[in-house]
Amino acid sequence: MTESVALVRPSVEYQDAYMAFYREWVGSGEDMVPWVISRDPSDFQAMVEWLLANETDERLPEGRVPDSTYWLITASGRVVGAVNIRHRLTEKLFQRGGHIGYGIRPSARRCGYATKLLALALEKARGLGIRDVLVVCDSTNEASARTIVRNGGVPAESFTEEDGNVINRFWIRP
Template sequence: MKTEVRLVSPTVELEAEYLAFYREWMISGEDVVPWVVGKDPTDFAGMVRFLSDREKAESSIAGWVPDSTYWLVTEENAIVGAVNIRHRLTEKLFQCGGHIGYGIRPSMRRKGYATRLLALSLEKAKQLGIRKALVVCDETNIASEKTILKNGGVPDAPFTEENGNVVKRFWIEL
């Protein structure tokens, strides 16, 4: 990673940069991680408002926990990644979702951005009062596993989903 990056809350000022990020991910055909990147940005201001409202417990969708979304942005304001931090865990999140879901746009992978994104996300999680963060990845996602381990992840028992997918679980002390 050659450039400095920072986490920013979603904002309408970065609409063009976000749409380029979003389009690249959609064209790739890959699964979108975190889930918030899959949100339709056609009403961009509405999408930003939705993401902001998710931080407030009283506006949470039934059965969902409050969460915070941030974009990983370069000095030039290019969006290279996104993270969604759940403020607390439900039973399902404890098994296979974790506190932090993150992703890097396809063209910017293998440059150290994921490691930096997770490190910055852990700082945000600590500010939210999370003392021990659960971070998970699919057993087949070796790159994500390495990123989690680089950030201090301690393996816990894996979880096998109904479809047979094995989710590796890691705890990181904050």
């Protein structure tokens, strides 16, 4: 890892750094992970308010669970990653989503940021009272599987989606 990093809650003060992160990811053509980063940030204030409102049950649609989103920021102020922590699991999240979804922007990969991001997210999850944390990744995503194992992930039974995609599931316990 080239710079020290910290998890920060979404805030308008990071708008320029986040927009650079978002534009790079969109330009890559890759799937945006975690899912919350695919939210259109053109009304940045509204996006931040939406992310923060998701932390409680109050305004969530039926079937959604509260979640907390954090951005991974370098000491120089660059957003290099994002994480979304689900406070509890539905049956669908138990099979294919897990408690934590995370992603690193394409230009910052292979620098150790994912391992650090997941470690910091696990601290946040424990602060939310989540003791046994489920983290998943597609079976084809070997880098993510290594990151999860480096953070204490123990393989559990995989899940096969309707289209044949296999999701590897890992439990991380304190």
